[in-house]
Every structure is written in structure tokens, then in C-alpha cells.
Amino acid sequence: MSTNKSSMLENSIFKIRPVILIGFLLLTVFFGYNAKDVKLSTEFEKMVPLKHEFIQNLLRHIDEMSLGNDIRIVIEAKEGDIYTDDFLQLLRQVTDEIFYFQGVDKANIQSLWTANVRWMEVTEDGFRGGEIIPPSYDGSATSLDQVQHNVLRSGQVGRLVADNFQSATVYVPLLDQSGGKNKIDYKAFSKQLESDIRDKFQNDKFEIHIVGFAKKIGDLIEGASGVALFFLIAIGITFVLLLIDSKCIRSTMIVVGCSVIAVVWQVGILTLLGKGIDPYSMLVPFLIFAIGVSHGVQLINEFAVESFRVNMKLEAAKLTFRALYVPALLALVSDAIGFMTLWTIEIHVIQDLAISAGLGVCALILTNLLMIPVFLSYAGASPAAIRSMSKKESSDSVIWRTIAKCASPKVAAVSVVIAIIGGAAGMYISKDLKIGDLDAGAPELWPDSRYNLDDKYVNDNYSVSADVLVVMVETPAYACTDSKAMRKMDRFMWHMENVPGVQSTLSVVTVSKRVITGFNEGNWKWASLTRVQDIINNSVQTVPGGLVNTDCSLAPVIIFLDDHKAETLDRAVAAVKEFAEAENDPDIATFVLASGNAGVEAATNDTISHAQNMMKVLVYGVVSILCLITFRSIRAVICIIVPLALTSILCQALMTVLGIGVKVATLPVIALGVGIGVDYGIYIYTRLKGFMEQGLDLEEAYFQTLKVTGKAVCFTGLTLAIGVGTWIFSDIKFQANMGVLLTFMFLWNMVGAIWLLPALANFLIRGKIKPINQQ
Structure with a gap:
């Protein structure tokens, strides 16, 4: 201008x-x-990529499937097992209490006390079953023996009852309320879990463990208040x-x-x-x-x-x-x-x-x-x-005069070589950078946090993991139990159970096999899927809710994973896609990803994986274009952008070394770091160009630049690094990780602007900028 x-x-x-x-x-x-009046926003739907193929598939069946939003309340007996009247009464009280929480799917709550959790056995007269804790239960030794017998024949050991019989679970699915006054306030919900469940019922004899998305987000908000x-x-x-x-x-x-x-x-x-x-x-x-x-x-x-x-x-x-x-x-x-x-x-x-x-x-x-x-x-x-x-x-500052030598030919050559070596090393290390979570439990929280200790207890004591990947098997209407579709599901379950990281699978096929076994006096030699359609029809007459929809056009396969680490999800998703590519047949059965908390996590990881490179191209492209418009020089753009790019590469290498994956919490850091870091380069280059237009040579012009703006750049970088470094002490791990990464980027952006920019200028603009009186 x-x-x-x-x-x-x-x-x-x-x-x-x-x-x-x-x-x-x-x-x-x-x-x-x-x-x-600002409020904390914690809607579950905001955390997931709603336009991703997996989530779009899920949304088509949203009335028939869970979005993977649930909690598990586990009651542990510190001494003895669950077969005492005190324990069972406490389990009943917790089941009753959670029923009145806003946002819970009351009809699908499951515990040993709910009517939708039943036992079944085969007798000479056929099948016989009932509620695990019958209405006649009175707390007597006879009743407790009956409950124990019912649990053993219910198939709930490892699911609602721990493998060692020292704890039992209340499973609570949450309603998917994406808007309006009835949406779940996760902060309030988590506090209610603490006050009305943990604090109320936990004592010297019993301990409460709570896991699930709502509790994790609640704990995040609690810690984030710091x-x-x-x-x-x-x-x-x-x-x-x-x-x-x-x-x-x-x-x-x-x-x-x-x-x-x-x-x-x-x-x-x-x-x-x-x-x-x-x-x-x-x-x-x-x-x-x-x-x-x-x-x-x-x-x-x-x-x-x-x-x-x-x-x-x-x-x-x-x-x-x-x-x-x-x-x-x-x-x-x-x-x-x-x-x-x-x-x-x-x-x-x-x-x-x-x-x-x-x-x-x-x-x-x-x-x-x-x-x-x-x-x-x-x-x-x-x-x-x-x-x-x-x-x-x-x-005539000795410090600035020394730093100004970065613009001299010899030092500049060494600096550029060092930058190239550093960039190459950073790229080599960052090739192992992972997408998604790299730790079990909730990586956003510290390993010794209450939530992660609860999660570890559940994983150590239950056969069935809380990390669930659900594959939706779509069939023509009223054909989900057709023998051809069932055989495809059976092969798919066998295929998935042989994938590392998969614990077990569950579907309508599992029910059919168990019932057919029961029809044959419980002989496990009959635990296979028959080809006779009439037998299949008889075996699936009483399928539990959630394994088929109302018109039998959807039969989900539930896959229990060891954890939700990036490698586990990648293997499981790749195995599903491999099978689907070979076996999908719209006339029989189509295997579609995905639901469950692990399915949502996989969709999130995939979205981030595809978006991160595009985001980098856009952020660097926008900054480059604006610098080009302002300075009208590609050489100037290179001088400003290359130090930023080096910082980004080294930041990714640091993430790899520290075991920090690219996910929702960490992906924005690079874009934000570039946004702040470009300021240093712009101020330094503007001053440098101005002094060169006054007739000074590059090294003297850079010395004058440092005298005017060098202190401000260094002061800003150091001050901001110290300020954001306080985040390292946060109660929330992902905020501590952000503190580490942003501290690194603040400092390296400053170093890049002070050290590498003049070195690049030595090769790119020395002798190219003429004094104003010669233009």
C-alpha cells in the first residue's frame, strides 16, 4: 500500500x-x-464423523441399533463372591437407582435382577427357563443356591458376572438424543453417577466401578475445568x-x-x-x-x-x-x-x-x-x-551480531544441511506415527485415573470386553435367518475369531447353535449350524433383542475386541472388509461396517487418516498464497514456509517417540502451531526486506532486523512456551500432551524463524532485493 x-x-x-x-x-x-452464559458442549454426536460411511450405515438403522453409547456399572465384593444377600440387594438397589436417570434406555437395562436377562436349560420335557433372580427370592441359603445355579446356566458368566464371581454388572444403554432439551448433559450425568451410585452405594464391603463414554467424557470435563x-x-x-x-x-x-x-x-x-x-x-x-x-x-x-x-x-x-x-x-x-x-x-x-x-x-x-x-x-x-x-x-549487541552470522554464506550452508538432515530424520521417525489411540482404556486420561483403573478392572475380570465392533448383516426382508445367510454369518464369525485382537463373536447364529444343541440333549457335538431350514426356524423362535430387527432384514454380528488400540481396530476392520469383498451378495447377505463403540472409533480414525494430509496441504497452501500476494516473491514464501514445515515434521517425530497418536485431540495442534508460527517469519522477513531496500547487505540487514524485532520474537516464543508448558501438569493426559506439543512448536517456530529463515535468505534473496533508489 x-x-x-x-x-x-x-x-x-x-x-x-x-x-x-x-x-x-x-x-x-x-x-x-x-x-x-457460555456452556460446555458434550453431545456424543459431535464426537463422531457423521458423514463417514460407517456412521451413515449406522444411521440407516439408528432405530434398530445402538450408537455404542452405554455405561457399565460393576459392583465388586471385596471379600467372598456375589452369592450373598447383601451383594444381591445392593445390585438390586443400583439397578433401581439407574432406572430413574435421565437419558437411559430404561427398557434395555440389563442386570441379574432385570426380566430381560434369563437362564435356559434343556430337560426331558424340552426347554425350560426363567429369570435369574426369581420373584420367589427371599435371601435364604436355598434362594442363593438357586441364583447361583441360574447364573451358571444363563451364559452370563464373563458378561454380566465376572469370571471369578466376585462382581456383577449393570449394563445401561443410553438414548441417542442429539438435540432439544432432553439431550444428555454428560457433566451432570457423570456427577450423578458419582453422587447417586458410587458415593451412595460404595462402602467397606463393596466397590463400584463405572466405565463407558458418558463417564469418560464426564471425567474429561471435570479435569478440563483446571x-x-x-x-x-x-x-x-x-x-x-x-x-x-x-x-x-x-x-x-x-x-x-x-x-x-x-x-x-x-x-x-x-x-x-x-x-x-x-x-x-x-x-x-x-x-x-x-x-x-x-x-x-x-x-x-x-x-x-x-x-x-x-x-x-x-x-x-x-x-x-x-x-x-x-x-x-x-x-x-x-x-x-x-x-x-x-x-x-x-x-x-x-x-x-x-x-x-x-x-x-x-x-x-x-x-x-x-x-x-x-x-x-x-x-x-x-x-x-x-x-x-x-x-x-x-x-552493538554481541548476541544479535553472533546470531546475524546465520545469514553469512558459510553458516547458512551448514544450517541448511542441518535442516535437511533434521527433516529427513524427522520424516523417517514419523513414518511410524499411528492414527488413533495407542493405549488401552481412555488414553485421554492418565493411566492411574479412576476411570482407567475401573476400565482395567473390567477387562481383567470379564471375558467380554467393553470394546465392541458391530458388523451389520443386511438381508432381504424376512430372510436374515435363511440358511444361506446364516451360513455366511457363521463363516464370517469363524473368520473374525481367528483375527488377532478378537476375543469372541455373537450373533443369531450363536443362538441357533445353542438351541440346536439343546434339542439334542445338550451334546456339544451338535453345536453346529444345520442346513435344514425348518430346524433353523425352530432354533431362532426366541432370539434375544438386538440380534435381529423386527422384519428380519438386519442381523448384527457383535465382535468383542481386546481393546480399541489403533492396531487392533485396523486389523479387525481390514478383516471385515476382506470377507465382505469376497462374500457380499445383496440377494443373500451384505456385511456392512459398523456400530458399537469400536466401530465409531474406527470411523473416527479413518476420517482423521484421510483428512490430515488434506488439512496440511490447505493450511500451508493458504499461508503460502497470502505470503505470495503480500511479498510478490516465491523466494520469500520459501523463506517463511520451510522453517514451519521443518517444525511440523519434527513435531510428528516427537509424537511418534512419545507414543502420541493422531486423533481428535492432537490433530488440530499442527494447524494451530503453523498458524501461530507464521507470525514470526512474516515479521522477520518484512523487517529484513525493508532494511535491504535501504541498501544494507543481507548480514547487516539481518542484524538490524534482530535489533528491532528479534527480541520480540524470542520473548514471545519463550513466554508462550512457558505459559503453555503449565499444561503438562494437567489432570487430563491429552491436555498434557497438547502442552508438550505446543511448547515444542512455539520454541521451534521461534528457532526456525531466527536461525533457518536467514540461512535460506542467503541462498534465495541475497542480491535479489535492490535498494529503493535503484528500483
Whole structure:
């Protein structure tokens, strides 16, 4: 933009300073008033990729299938077994209590006390069965013996009853309520589980274990509430360090205050749009604050420089705005559009994160780029800050002079070789980067968390895992028990049971085999699927709910997995696809993925796997195009982008080494890191280009650049790394992982801008930028 146009813009803004301040004050009050009503958003449907093939298949049968949203309440007898009246009465009380929880599927609750869990045996007179705990139960020794006998012939050992008979389970499916007033509030639901189940019924004799999606999300929200404390700590650390560096409390308060105001605006706008903050987007307010501080440091440094030169507050503010509004605007627009590339990942929590980050950066364009210079035009800089800047202007810093050698030919050559070696090593290590969870239980939580200890207990004591993959077998109407379809299902179950990581399978075929065995005096030699249709029809007359739908066009096969680790899911899904490709026949049976919690996890992993590379291409593409438009030089784009790319590669290598998989919680980190990191490169390149246009050679121009903006870049990187490093102490593991990754990216983006950018400039722009008087 020409100098005349810049002057016109400055004059237009600074002539109406009172109006701008009053407008900002009113907007802050308005958005702040709305921000107080922000809510935590925890809908189950937001966590899954609703447009993925697996989920679309499931949604076609949503009235006949579970979305995998359930909880299991396990009651453990610390001494003895479950066959005591005290234990069974406690199990009954828990079953009754959970019945009245909002959001539970009351008709499908299962425990030893519910009528839908029955025993069955074969007698001389045929089949005989009944409720496991009969209405005649009175707590006597005879009744307890009867219950024990019923459990053993019910087939529930390893499912609702532990293999060692020391605990029993209440299985509670939840209703899929995606909207309206009746949607499940997982935070409240989890607290109710703690207060009305664990705290109420757990005692010295019995221990309660609770697992399931709702409980995991509730624990995440509980732990994530500590993010507010980390945010306040980060503000405090930033304020102190900025005050020490700037030596001006006025400037420090303005930068920190405007950055906090941007967060208030962001949260207020989200509330007005009817959106909330979920556990995965709680980092966004901190990032908005971080970006605000990053730009604010540049502004107050430049203001101190201009105040030393002109000694007039208003004029210094104008010159500051003139010098930095183009690179600042470019950096912020790059941030906003870069963050919005996360929208391409069709998982609502990530899309909401993209919206939240984009809105926050848009708020920064006004609160920081415009408000800080206007405030400074009234407040000015302290004499101490101006004196400090005058010393720096006139001094010949040994540190900056040493770092400026990065732009010299010899050092630049070594730097580029080191970068190439580092990038190659990072790519080699990151080839083993996994998609999805790499740990058992809930990897978002620490291994010693209450939830993961409960999950470990369930997996150690029950034959049937809580990680379930459901394959939907679609057939023509009233043909799901046709002998041809049943034989295909039988072969499929055998195929899956031989896949590593699969514990067992269950379907209508399982019921048919058991009944046919019963018809033949319980002789297990008959435990096979017959080819005679009439016998099959007789064997499936009383199929339990959930194994066939009402018109017998759907017969799910339930596959119990060892865990939901990425490798386990990949093997299981690949095995299903292999069988389906060979055996699918629409006239007989079609095997369709997927339901169950493991099916939803597999769909999420697949979505992330396909989206992560596209997201990187988009975020780097957008940033590159904006830099190209601004600087009109491909060489400039390379100088700015290559250090960012190196940081991304090294970050992926770090994830591989630390055993952190790419998933919903970690995927946005790379895009967010690039968005923040590009700011450093833009500010440094803008200054470097300006000094070269004044006739300085590259090394001297870079030295002058470091004197002006180097300290601000280093200060910002170190301060933000210290602030986000506090997350490492979070009660939530995935937030601690984010803290590690973001700390690494903040530091390496800073190092890349200071060290690698001038080295690249030595090869790409040395001698290419002519002084203005020679252009």
C-alpha cells in the first residue's frame, strides 16, 4: 500500500479515537455479558464423523441399533463372591437407582435382577427357563443356591458376572438424543453417577466401578475445568515477563488487557451463535491470548522505538500502526484462514474448534491491531522503556551480531544441511506415527485415573470386553435367518475369531447353535449350524433383542475386541472388509461396517487418516498464497514456509517417540502451531526486506532486523512456551500432551524463524532485493 494511502488510513483512524474507544467499550460489555452464559458442549454426536460411511450405515438403522453409547456399572465384593444377600440387594438397589436417570434406555437395562436377562436349560420335557433372580427370592441359603445355579446356566458368566464371581454388572444403554432439551448433559450425568451410585452405594464391603463414554467424557470435563487455572497462570507469567522486558506497566497492561478482551469477544460471539466450548476446544482461548500477546509485543516494541525518535505519543502511535499493520494483518488473516482449514475434517468438535479459533483471530484484528495503537496514543511509553530502547538502538549487541552470522554464506550452508538432515530424520521417525489411540482404556486420561483403573478392572475380570465392533448383516426382508445367510454369518464369525485382537463373536447364529444343541440333549457335538431350514426356524423362535430387527432384514454380528488400540481396530476392520469383498451378495447377505463403540472409533480414525494430509496441504497452501500476494516473491514464501514445515515434521517425530497418536485431540495442534508460527517469519522477513531496500547487505540487514524485532520474537516464543508448558501438569493426559506439543512448536517456530529463515535468505534473496533508489 502506498505511503499516501497509509497516511489516509492512519488519519481516518486516529481522528476518531474517542469514538473507537467508546465503541470497543460497548462491544466488550456486550460480548462479556453474553460470554458469562457460555456452556460446555458434550453431545456424543459431535464426537463422531457423521458423514463417514460407517456412521451413515449406522444411521440407516439408528432405530434398530445402538450408537455404542452405554455405561457399565460393576459392583465388586471385596471379600467372598456375589452369592450373598447383601451383594444381591445392593445390585438390586443400583439397578433401581439407574432406572430413574435421565437419558437411559430404561427398557434395555440389563442386570441379574432385570426380566430381560434369563437362564435356559434343556430337560426331558424340552426347554425350560426363567429369570435369574426369581420373584420367589427371599435371601435364604436355598434362594442363593438357586441364583447361583441360574447364573451358571444363563451364559452370563464373563458378561454380566465376572469370571471369578466376585462382581456383577449393570449394563445401561443410553438414548441417542442429539438435540432439544432432553439431550444428555454428560457433566451432570457423570456427577450423578458419582453422587447417586458410587458415593451412595460404595462402602467397606463393596466397590463400584463405572466405565463407558458418558463417564469418560464426564471425567474429561471435570479435569478440563483446571484449564481455567492454567489460563490465569499463563496470563500472570506473561504479564510479569512482559513487564520485565518492556519496563513499562502501561504498555504491559494494554497488551495483556487487549488480548484478554479478544478472548472475551470470542467466547461472547460463540455464545450468541448458540455454540459452546467442548473439552477439545478449551485450548483455543489460550491460543487466542497467545497470538494477541505475540502481536502486542511487536507493537509496543515498535512504539518504544518511534517514541524515542519523535517523542510525541500520537505521532509515535501513527508510525507504529503504519510500520506494522500490513505484516500484522497478513499474519492474522493467515492465522484465521489457516485455522478454518480444520473445517475440512468432518468431525463436529474439530469444526467447532475451527470456528472458535477463526472468530478469535478475527477479534484480534480489531482488539490488537487497532485498539493497542489507539490506547498507546493516549498512554504513551514510560521514560524507562524509551531509555531502554535508545540504548538498544545505539548499542552493538554481541548476541544479535553472533546470531546475524546465520545469514553469512558459510553458516547458512551448514544450517541448511542441518535442516535437511533434521527433516529427513524427522520424516523417517514419523513414518511410524499411528492414527488413533495407542493405549488401552481412555488414553485421554492418565493411566492411574479412576476411570482407567475401573476400565482395567473390567477387562481383567470379564471375558467380554467393553470394546465392541458391530458388523451389520443386511438381508432381504424376512430372510436374515435363511440358511444361506446364516451360513455366511457363521463363516464370517469363524473368520473374525481367528483375527488377532478378537476375543469372541455373537450373533443369531450363536443362538441357533445353542438351541440346536439343546434339542439334542445338550451334546456339544451338535453345536453346529444345520442346513435344514425348518430346524433353523425352530432354533431362532426366541432370539434375544438386538440380534435381529423386527422384519428380519438386519442381523448384527457383535465382535468383542481386546481393546480399541489403533492396531487392533485396523486389523479387525481390514478383516471385515476382506470377507465382505469376497462374500457380499445383496440377494443373500451384505456385511456392512459398523456400530458399537469400536466401530465409531474406527470411523473416527479413518476420517482423521484421510483428512490430515488434506488439512496440511490447505493450511500451508493458504499461508503460502497470502505470503505470495503480500511479498510478490516465491523466494520469500520459501523463506517463511520451510522453517514451519521443518517444525511440523519434527513435531510428528516427537509424537511418534512419545507414543502420541493422531486423533481428535492432537490433530488440530499442527494447524494451530503453523498458524501461530507464521507470525514470526512474516515479521522477520518484512523487517529484513525493508532494511535491504535501504541498501544494507543481507548480514547487516539481518542484524538490524534482530535489533528491532528479534527480541520480540524470542520473548514471545519463550513466554508462550512457558505459559503453555503449565499444561503438562494437567489432570487430563491429552491436555498434557497438547502442552508438550505446543511448547515444542512455539520454541521451534521461534528457532526456525531466527536461525533457518536467514540461512535460506542467503541462498534465495541475497542480491535479489535492490535498494529503493535503484528500483
